[in-house]
Every structure is written in C-alpha cells, then in structure tokens.
Amino acid sequence: KNEVEQSPQNLTAQEGEFITINCSYSVGISALHWLQQHPGGGIVSLFMLSSGKKKHGRLIATINIQEKHSSLHITASHPRDSAVYICAVRVTGNQFYFGTGTSLTVIP
Amino acid sequence: NAGVTQTPKFQVLKTGQSMTLQCAQDMNHEYMSWYRQDPGMGLRLIHYSVGAGITDQGEVPNGYNVSRSTTEDFPLRLLSAAPSQTSVYFCASREVGTGELFFGEGSRLTVL
Numbered sequence: 001k002n003e004v005e006q007s008p009q010n011l012t013a014q015e016g017e018f019i020t021i022n023c024s025y026s027v028g029i030s031a032l033h034w035l036q037q038h039p040g041g042g043i044v045s046l047f048m049l050s051s052g053k054k055k056h057g058r059l060i061a062t063i064n065i066q067e068k069h070s071s072l073h074i075t076a077s078h079p080r081d082s083a084v085y086i087c088a089v090r091v092t093g094n095q096f097y098f099g100t101g102t103s104l105t106v107i108p
Numbered sequence: 109n110a111g112v113t114q115t116p117k118f119q120v121l122k123t124g125q126s127m128t129l130q131c132a133q134d135m136n137h138e139y140m141s142w143y144r145q146d147p148g149m150g151l152r153l154i155h156y157s158v159g160a161g162i163t164d165q166g167e168v169p170n171g172y173n174v175s176r177s178t179t180e181d182f183p184l185r186l187l188s189a190a191p192s193q194t195s196v197y198f199c200a201s202r203e204v205g206t207g208e209l210f211f212g213e214g215s216r217l218t219v220l
Contacts, residue, residue, distance in 0.1 A: 098150030
C-alpha cells in the first residue's frame, strides 16, 4: 500500500512550459514536503506546507487538506529544472512517507 | 556551514561483512534519520532519533543498528551485510522550528 501517490511518474516538457506535478496521500498529516533530487545528487527541500500556498521564485506549491492533495507548479520551465521531484508527508510523531518521485526532463 | 555530511559516498561489501555509514550535522538539530532509496520505491525510514540517547525504529529497521551519543552524529551500522541491503542511503536532519528537512549527499552501498 502506498500512502503517497505522485503523478505523473515521468514528464517531458519544452523549455518555457508550465508544469504541474500532483501528490495525493491517504493518511492524516501534520505537514507535506516537496523535495528535489538531481541525478546522482543529494536531496534538497523545496517547500514545507501545512495549508494554503507557498511561492519561491518560479516554483509554487499548494495543498488542499480536505482533499488530501498537493500540487507543485513550475512556471517558465528551464532545463536546469530537470530533476526528480519527491512528495513527502509527515504523519503524527516522526514518521515520514515518501512518494516514488516524478522525473522531469525539460528540453531546450 | 556544512549541513549534513555523509561518508563514505560509495562502498562495496561482501556478504557478511559489517560497516558503518557516518552522518554528522552542524545545525544543532535534535531530529536525525536514516532512509534507504531503492528503484521504484519511495524513500523508506530505517531508524530515527529525536535527541542524544534516544533512537527508534522506522519502517525497515531489520539488519541495521543506530546510536546517538551526541547531537551531531548519527551513525548507521550494518552488522552482517546482505545483498538485499544494496541501496542508496540518505541521512537527514530536521529543524524543529520550521520543520524543514536537510539531507546528506547519499551513500551508495553495493553488497556482493
């Protein structure tokens, strides 16, 4: 059973396109995280959300607690955005569940 | 500010060998954790700690030991390596105030 589901699994976009990655979860959470992992690299935290919407540069993250759904949007995508984007939820206590990731490739 | 530092980055072991993956953070975070990342699966929690002297099991603890003698260090020990432990391992710490997660660069372990 997967507590966190992401879609799509793979995404190819042309430079400049608007991108949306979705995350649905089935458990009660205290927070949701969006993470970025470059090929062969470490993992970087992009956002932590418990409600509403956050924006950082070209990245926007939203969460709907009632629907147990979050989206990560990238505006004006660029080849350097190519990475795996991971959704993670923190449940009560210190347990985290992670999605399998969305692999994004942005073509120049 | 180094953040979270993991060593080694790469390691090859034979079945039955033991080893320790090191993790250190310089941000004074109380919460530290170890995950493994396998193809087609999300990160899975192995062990975590909420402070020096306190550790607890995660989702996949079998075959691994941890200890937390200081706030800074959280080593992961493989007692008798098995091929099923071939994976990429990540150490992470969490800032209590913001809840933000900080990850190390990862350690790729191959068990033959």
